Amino acid sequence: MEHRWGMAIDLDRCTGCEACVVACHAENNLPISTPEQAAQGRTTHWIRIDRYYEGEFPDIKVRYMPVLCQHCDNAPCEPVCPTYATYHNQEGLNVQVYNRCVGTFYCANNCPYTVRYFNWFAPEWPEPLALQHNPDVAVRPAGVMEKCTFCIQRIKRAKQDSAAEARPLADGDVQPACVQSCPAEAMVFGDLNDPASKVSRLAQDGRATRLLEELGTKPKVFYLRKG
Amino acid sequence: MPSAPELLPYQRIREDLFRPLSRVSGRYLLATLIAFIVGAGGLAAWGLQLRRGMGVTGLQRPVFWGIYIVDFVFWIGISHAGTLISAILRLTGAAWRKPVTRAAEAITVFALMIGGMFPIIHLGRAWLFYWLLPYPNSRLLWPNFRSPLLWDLTAIVTYVTGSIIYLYLPLIPDLAQLAEHNTPWRKRLYRTLSLGWTGSDREWHALERAMKLMACIILAVAVSVHTVVAWDFAMALAPMWHSTIFGPYFVTGAIFSGIAALVLAMVIIRKVLGLEAYLTRHHFDRLAKLLLLMSLLWFYFTIAENLTVWYGNEPKEMAVFGARTRAHYAPYFWIMMFLNFVVPFVLLGIRRLRTITGATVASVSVLVGMWLERFVIVVPTLANPRLPAASSFYTPTWVEAAITAATFAAMAMLYMIFAKLFPIIAVWEFKPHPQEEE
Amino acid sequence: MDRRNFFKILSVTSAGALGGCGGKADRAIPLLVPEHEIVPGEEQWHPAVCAECGAGCATVVRIMEGVRVVDRNGEAVRERIAAIKKIEGNPLDPISGGRLCARGQASVQSLYHPDRLRGPMKRTGQRGQAAFAAISWADAIGQAAEMLAKVRAADPARIVFLGGAQAGTRSLAIQRFTEALGAPAPVVCSLADHAVEHKAAEIAFGWKGLPVYDLAHAHYTLGVGADFLGGWASPVYYARQFGDFRQGRRQIRGQLVQAESRLSITAAAADRWLPLRPGSEPQFLAAVGRMLLDAGLARKPEALPKAVVQAFQAADPAALLATCGLEEKRVRQIVKELGESEAPLVLAGASVPHTNSVDAVVTSHYVNLMLGNVGKPGGVHAPAEASEDPGNRALLASKKQPPTQPSRDREGAVVPADPRLSQSLAHAQVVLIDGANPVYTMPHSAGVTDAQARAELVIAFGSFLDDSAAWADLLLPDHHALESEMALVPAVSERQAVAISTPFVEPLYDTRAVETTLAELARKIGAEYQGVTPKDIVQPLLTEGVSYEDVAREGGIWLEPPPPTSPRPPTVAPSFAAAHFEGDAAQYPFHFQPYPSLQFHDGRGANLPWLQELPDPASSSIWGLPVEIDPKTAAALRIGNGDVVRVESPYGSLEAPAYVHPGAVPGVVSMAIGDGHSHYSRYASGRGANPLAILAPVWESSTGALVLGATRVRLARAGGRRGWTQFSTGDRQERGFDGR
Numbered sequence A: 001m002e003h004r005w006g007m008a009i010d011l012d013r014c015t016g017c018e019a020c021v022v023a024c025h026a027e028n029n030l031p032i033s034t035p036e037q038a039a040q041g042r043t044t045h046w047i048r049i050d051r052y053y054e055g056e057f058p059d060i061k062v063r064y065m066p067v068l069c070q071h072c073d074n075a076p077c078e079p080v081c082p083t084y085a086t087y088h089n090q091e092g093l094n095v096q097v098y099n100r101c102v103g104t105f106y107c108a109n110n111c112p113y114t115v116r117y118f119n120w121f122a123p124e125w126p127e128p129l130a131l132q133h134n135p136d137v138a139v140r141p142a143g144v145m146e147k148c149t150f151c152i153q154r155i156k157r158a159k160q161d162s163a164a165e166a167r168p169l170a171d172g173d174v175q176p177a178c179v180q181s182c183p184a185e186a187m188v189f190g191d192l193n194d195p196a197s198k199v200s201r202l203a204q205d206g207r208a209t210r211l212l213e214e215l216g217t218k219p220k221v222f223y224l225r226k227g
Numbered sequence B: 001m002p003s004a005p006e007l008l009p010y011q012r013i014r015e016d017l018f019r020p021l022s023r024v025s026g027r028y029l030l031a032t033l034i035a036f037i038v039g040a041g042g043l044a045a046w047g048l049q050l051r052r053g054m055g056v057t058g059l060q061r062p063v064f065w066g067i068y069i070v071d072f073v074f075w076i077g078i079s080h081a082g083t084l085i086s087a088i089l090r091l092t093g094a095a096w097r098k099p100v101t102r103a104a105e106a107i108t109v110f111a112l113m114i115g116g117m118f119p120i121i122h123l124g125r126a127w128l129f130y131w132l133l134p135y136p137n138s139r140l141l142w143p144n145f146r147s148p149l150l151w152d153l154t155a156i157v158t159y160v161t162g163s164i165i166y167l168y169l170p171l172i173p174d175l176a177q178l179a180e181h182n183t184p185w186r187k188r189l190y191r192t193l194s195l196g197w198t199g200s201d202r203e204w205h206a207l208e209r210a211m212k213l214m215a216c217i218i219l220a221v222a223v224s225v226h227t228v229v230a231w232d233f234a235m236a237l238a239p240m241w242h243s244t245i246f247g248p249y250f251v252t253g254a255i256f257s258g259i260a261a262l263v264l265a266m267v268i269i270r271k272v273l274g275l276e277a278y279l280t281r282h283h284f285d286r287l288a289k290l291l292l293l294m295s296l297l298w299f300y301f302t303i304a305e306n307l308t309v310w311y312g313n314e315p316k317e318m319a320v321f322g323a324r325t326r327a328h329y330a331p332y333f334w335i336m337m338f339l340n341f342v343v344p345f346v347l348l349g350i351r352r353l354r355t356i357t358g359a360t361v362a363s364v365s366v367l368v369g370m371w372l373e374r375f376v377i378v379v380p381t382l383a384n385p386r387l388p389a390a391s392s393f394y395t396p397t398w399v400e401a402a403i404t405a406a407t408f409a410a411m412a413m414l415y416m417i418f419a420k421l422f423p424i425i426a427v428w429e430f431k432p433h434p435q436e437e438e
Numbered sequence C: 001m002d003r004r005n006f007f008k009i010l011s012v013t014s015a016g017a018l019g020g021c022g023g024k025a026d027r028a029i030p031l032l033v034p035e036h037e038i039v040p041g042e043e044q045w046h047p048a049v050c051a052e053c054g055a056g057c058a059t060v061v062r063i064m065e066g067v068r069v070v071d072r073n074g075e076a077v078r079e080r081i082a083a084i085k086k087i088e089g090n091p092l093d094p095i096s097g098g099r100l101c102a103r104g105q106a107s108v109q110s111l112y113h114p115d116r117l118r119g120p121m122k123r124t125g126q127r128g129q130a131a132f133a134a135i136s137w138a139d140a141i142g143q144a145a146e147m148l149a150k151v152r153a154a155d156p157a158r159i160v161f162l163g164g165a166q167a168g169t170r171s172l173a174i175q176r177f178t179e180a181l182g183a184p185a186p187v188v189c190s191l192a193d194h195a196v197e198h199k200a201a202e203i204a205f206g207w208k209g210l211p212v213y214d215l216a217h218a219h220y221t222l223g224v225g226a227d228f229l230g231g232w233a234s235p236v237y238y239a240r241q242f243g244d245f246r247q248g249r250r251q252i253r254g255q256l257v258q259a260e261s262r263l264s265i266t267a268a269a270a271d272r273w274l275p276l277r278p279g280s281e282p283q284f285l286a287a288v289g290r291m292l293l294d295a296g297l298a299r300k301p302e303a304l305p306k307a308v309v310q311a312f313q314a315a316d317p318a319a320l321l322a323t324c325g326l327e328e329k330r331v332r333q334i335v336k337e338l339g340e341s342e343a344p345l346v347l348a349g350a351s352v353p354h355t356n357s358v359d360a361v362v363t364s365h366y367v368n369l370m371l372g373n374v375g376k377p378g379g380v381h382a383p384a385e386a387s388e389d390p391g392n393r394a395l396l397a398s399k400k401q402p403p404t405q406p407s408r409d410r411e412g413a414v415v416p417a418d419p420r421l422s423q424s425l426a427h428a429q430v431v432l433i434d435g436a437n438p439v440y441t442m443p444h445s446a447g448v449t450d451a452q453a454r455a456e457l458v459i460a461f462g463s464f465l466d467d468s469a470a471w472a473d474l475l476l477p478d479h480h481a482l483e484s485e486m487a488l489v490p491a492v493s494e495r496q497a498v499a500i501s502t503p504f505v506e507p508l509y510d511t512r513a514v515e516t517t518l519a520e521l522a523r524k525i526g527a528e529y530q531g532v533t534p535k536d537i538v539q540p541l542l543t544e545g546v547s548y549e550d551v552a553r554e555g556g557i558w559l560e561p562p563p564p565t566s567p568r569p570p571t572v573a574p575s576f577a578a579a580h581f582e583g584d585a586a587q588y589p590f591h592f593q594p595y596p597s598l599q600f601h602d603g604r605g606a607n608l609p610w611l612q613e614l615p616d617p618a619s620s621s622i623w624g625l626p627v628e629i630d631p632k633t634a635a636a637l638r639i640g641n642g643d644v645v646r647v648e649s650p651y652g653s654l655e656a657p658a659y660v661h662p663g664a665v666p667g668v669v670s671m672a673i674g675d676g677h678s679h680y681s682r683y684a685s686g687r688g689a690n691p692l693a694i695l696a697p698v699w700e701s702s703t704g705a706l707v708l709g710a711t712r713v714r715l716a717r718a719g720g721r722r723g724w725t726q727f728s729t730g731d732r733q734e735r736g737f738d739g740r
């Protein structure tokens, strides 16, 4: 395959500011919740900042960890889907075909990172909020599962643009919305097949780890430890 | 009164067992009406769920499976009442089984029909359930046979088919008898269903062979069904689901709850249809002993399952173990232990207490306990995922409760209708006939 | 600049060279996107500015086809329009560097907000009832002009204009308007104008503007009181700096120690956190200075006059640190590391101002002088000088409106109300409000509501019917920032910079730019008013060969930073006086700290669903904000997560869910600002509690800044749980999973 998309997140840079979270909402037409729905756990964040407190006052530490779909090479969510609605594409992305999903929830149970989100109700945007919708991204109906796509629409657009300009796709041409927004520049996206890409080099960094790596899911998101 | 129904004159047996078919009491109508109302309530709740979305349930990330799946496992478990027990008894030639088998087989068929509804009720887009079926279609799309849900579907469809055949075969001689003297529409019904049974030697031999064969097949299918149901969980990477003993553990639990359901059904049939002479203490005693055995076996599996986790002390598993035994879900766990082990052990283990009443109480206790067991397996694991920041709770909503209640009502209604259409105890089995003299 | 953004800007800037089929926009100059030019599936990018806070980040916005339904003669008609889809940072802007904060990203939701005001409105019910009816612009302006003319003729001092913290075309226009009317200068009515930091820089260095901290090149940073990664002066700028401070250099990883009385996200990102007692920042910094001097680590003590050095030498570290609630040994270690670092930096501010915050920040500047880092890489840099153009000077003046008169000596009694606000409001007959929401951001005790109720005419220009607009007579809604022509001067910049936006989409509704409204009012009244355009502000900064059109195309102008100059030596000796708190410590045992959060800032983000469902970094709560209480206090009061508590000050009380914050300083109760709007669209109205409402009316004496941290409170369990939702449930313990 030509590309193998991956991401590196430097936890030493990340401040927990959540700009990435809003950027993802804006880019991907995520449903908005109401207070009542939120109270029932219906809020959707394809990327979320997990927050952990460690120790006790005054020696307390806070850890912020951006968690999105890890686009596992060995994704546990995939084999369990009875309709092939979630599968691996040619470029290593874990893709979700909303049309084919019947909503068994099985994939979500089997995702160790709990990054799959369900459309509990048909999403609603009071007029004219929907004017903001990104036409490159489908609005998902009630009853289907969704999750981070690594902004596949941006990958496509970058490919189109580079093709139109008759040049190969360069490192940094593809920037998912979250990566683009991050003020601390904590996130780097790129092609893991290209050994010279920034993400490849960061993946080799001594600080690089992967989340729940022991499960053998082979995630393609690399976290760089603090320090 | 003779201690065994076999000693009663055949003519009397015939009358006793065919009598319920021709009488409809006010109490019966009332019970049917109540069951109908509860069932309609469940349908309305489901309608609401289809219209508004799964958000009307208490499911929430990461608890994506809730009491629909609990109900599913529970009802599929109950279905082991019948076919499995009756097949074992048939194959081992236990003579006391005669008044028990048909009641058991009917439970199986209905429990499967009800249990099989739940995976559909549980779908986010239930109206597309047929996409799970491997049927040839214009898009040349096949379902994913790597998914345990497909194995499940295959196993359950096989089991339903087998169970219906298994219930139907031994009905044929009775249907033929019923077709002899009856109201015109019933005559037509029974004649059609009896497939022109004349009672010839050849027919008896064929029936007997078919039943033996079906008993063998159904045994294998039944074991596989609940194993596959267990694998829905065990195949997932989730802590305390990913367990090798889930297959046999679930099968044990299924038979356990199945026997309890059978005892309860028999107590009710005995009382309502006045069949005290056919379902005697003797039968309940045997079934009670079986129930006790299963309780011990279930206890053994439960210990094996939980002890290894506790001893292993792996943090992610311990989070679930802690939630089950010490924290939020501890009441469910300990009530389950009490109902599934302590109650049957005392009531059925002590001979003096092993009466029909004792067996009834123990059965109800086991049924509730086994429902809780499924809950304790399904929910705490999902509520405590590997990344603790995603942890959550789950409390079912009225919609889920209404649908669950409706399935119990549906079971009662189906059973009542069945008992009005067909003799709930196989009549011909009491008639001395050729093949028994062989 | 990364490649993608570079191309994006190129596509905006290059004049029609690409032709039509490249899939790229090819506008020469940003202008209104006409309907026939919207090609489905094709995107265009235009420069704009973010007006959500004073940081003045330049942005680029993505425009694609959108369909809206409009009512035409009772018929619903679908209409194709150019719709804004996404906002990103302008990569040419050295402040945002092509990045944005959460609020900047979310600001597109206020453009398409369902509850935006769609045209001028007139009050129909009682004041404060928020009953309004549509009115024509002509009528609205006529009525407003009539009253303004009347009051102006009688006493123009009775016309009060309340404005926001941003400096730019808007603030300048308002300034000129009030001048034209002969009314008092507009009052900056904001929690986020950083008046304290401005004042301190002026006292210490003679600088006019916010000092710029070169965090990216510092090796060791001691942060004091400034939540610079959260809701402080320029979050995007400092987050970018922070990223490079940590991992932008090959061999060096910057070390951050944060001294703050709250575990803010900055303290969370720090290597070590020193939990200060509220208001003890000057004492802490005095101890730091003294220790540096003692250890011979003050490498440039000669930069300080004798009096200043003596003040430090007179400080007793042990006693001072005891008042801070810190362990001396720990602080000594940190001071040693700071003093020995190759590039040390003290970054102080007042995210939660106290009565002595100016002292604190001034002291921090002295410590920086001692460390010899002023004007050095990794040190403190002077803010951009205002250009000689009169327009620009006015611009900066309007940004730092001095108080009418300091009404308390430095340690003296506290005045009961903001000198600026209360005095001007006291006999105001006409109140005009733009970019501010005084009813929300001022304590109840300040009497803003009364003043608005008393005035004869209150005009609100905002896009939403907010707490203050509810008390207005006329709503004259402005265009959204994304529909406007505007220039903003960034709050934190060592280079002269202006971010500008020229309109590129049609205004969605029957709104009018405030500048236009003011011009028309002035014309009707017959006042001599001259409007302001971005061009007026940019003109004096233009260098050879650069035209205004070039600047407009790039979304702003950012001149090269000037060579560092040494600041004038300070003249004022530092004061390490204790902070003043309102409320008897025995009756009100807790310090209360409302703070500007990264999601709601001074409360203005609360009307956007994206920000409402953004988990609060401390508690992970969504659609509602809790009161943060430390575990020991919570246990003593039998308060669990989500239990409703009553917070009572001598000036009022509020009820809100409690969050038992494992990192809260014992004795300190904090709460993010953002909830408790009486009116602010369907997403914010009437939910939660406003922590500002119960504050004592205490203002910093030299700047008039509202002292957020001066109020003492008591706590009580109010029982029950309501309206408390956490998104990420934190650790299991937090939700009671571990029964152990």
Ligand SMILES: Nc1nc2c(c(=O)[nH]1)N[C@H]1C(S)=C(S)[C@@H](COP(=O)(O)OP(=O)(O)OC[C@H]3O[C@@H](n4cnc5c(=O)[nH]c(N)nc54)[C@H](O)[C@@H]3O)O[C@H]1N2
Binding pocket: A083, A099, A100, B131, B137, B139, B141
């Ligand atoms: N507005 C508009 N209308 C059009 C067109 C257009 O361009 N614009 N194009 C026209 C043309 S050319 C065509 S071909 C038609 C196409 O019209 P449709 O045939 O309706 O095609 P889709 O909209 O792609 O919908 C396919 C359906 O198949 C379902 N599906 C997905 N996977 C499976 C599966 O595994 N099994 C089953 N059974 N179903 C599945 C999806 O949920 C979806 O509902 O539309 C025509 N109508």
Ligand SMILES: Nc1nc2c(c(=O)[nH]1)N[C@H]1C(S)=C(S)[C@@H](COP(=O)(O)OP(=O)(O)OC[C@H]3O[C@@H](n4cnc5c(=O)[nH]c(N)nc54)[C@H](O)[C@@H]3O)O[C@H]1N2
Binding pocket: none
């Ligand atoms: N992502 C995605 N891709 C798809 C599909 C999908 O669902 N999703 N669907 C697939 C299917 S089913 C189909 S049929 C194809 C359709 O793919 P296309 O055949 O490319 O269909 P259109 O996109 O409708 O483009 C038809 C072109 O014909 C032009 N046209 C319209 N009227 C006339 C006319 O009278 N004369 C001439 N000469 N030109 C005319 C239009 O302007 C347009 O440029 O797309 C396929 N590709």
Ligand code: SF4
Binding pocket: A013, A014, A015, A016, A017, A018, A019, A020, A021, A049, A066, A181, A182, A183, A184, A185, A186, A187
């Ligand atoms: S935007 Fe960047 S710094 Fe902020 S939370 Fe996301 S990854 Fe962390």
Ligand code: SF4
Binding pocket: A068, A069, A070, A071, A072, A075, A076, A077, A078, A094, A110, A111, A112, A113, A114, A115, A116, A147, A217
């Ligand atoms: S993170 Fe979860 S959803 Fe994403 S590929 Fe891995 S298992 Fe699947």
Ligand code: SF4
Binding pocket: A080, A081, A082, A083, A084, A085, A086, A100, A101, A102, A103, A104, A105, A106, A107, A108, A144, A145
């Ligand atoms: S929820 Fe959808 S994607 Fe997930 S397993 Fe079921 S059908 Fe597949």
Ligand code: SF4
Binding pocket: A023, A024, A027, A028, A046, A047, A068, A147, A148, A149, A150, A151, A152, A176, A177, A178, A179
């Ligand atoms: S890669 Fe795209 S879809 Fe995934 S979290 Fe980031 S913005 Fe969202």
Ligand code: SF4
Binding pocket: C050, C051, C052, C053, C054, C055, C056, C057, C096, C099, C100, C101, C102, C103, C104, C105, C234, C235, C236
């Ligand atoms: S820092 Fe201020 S100006 Fe910059 S993006 Fe955020 S809200 Fe907008």
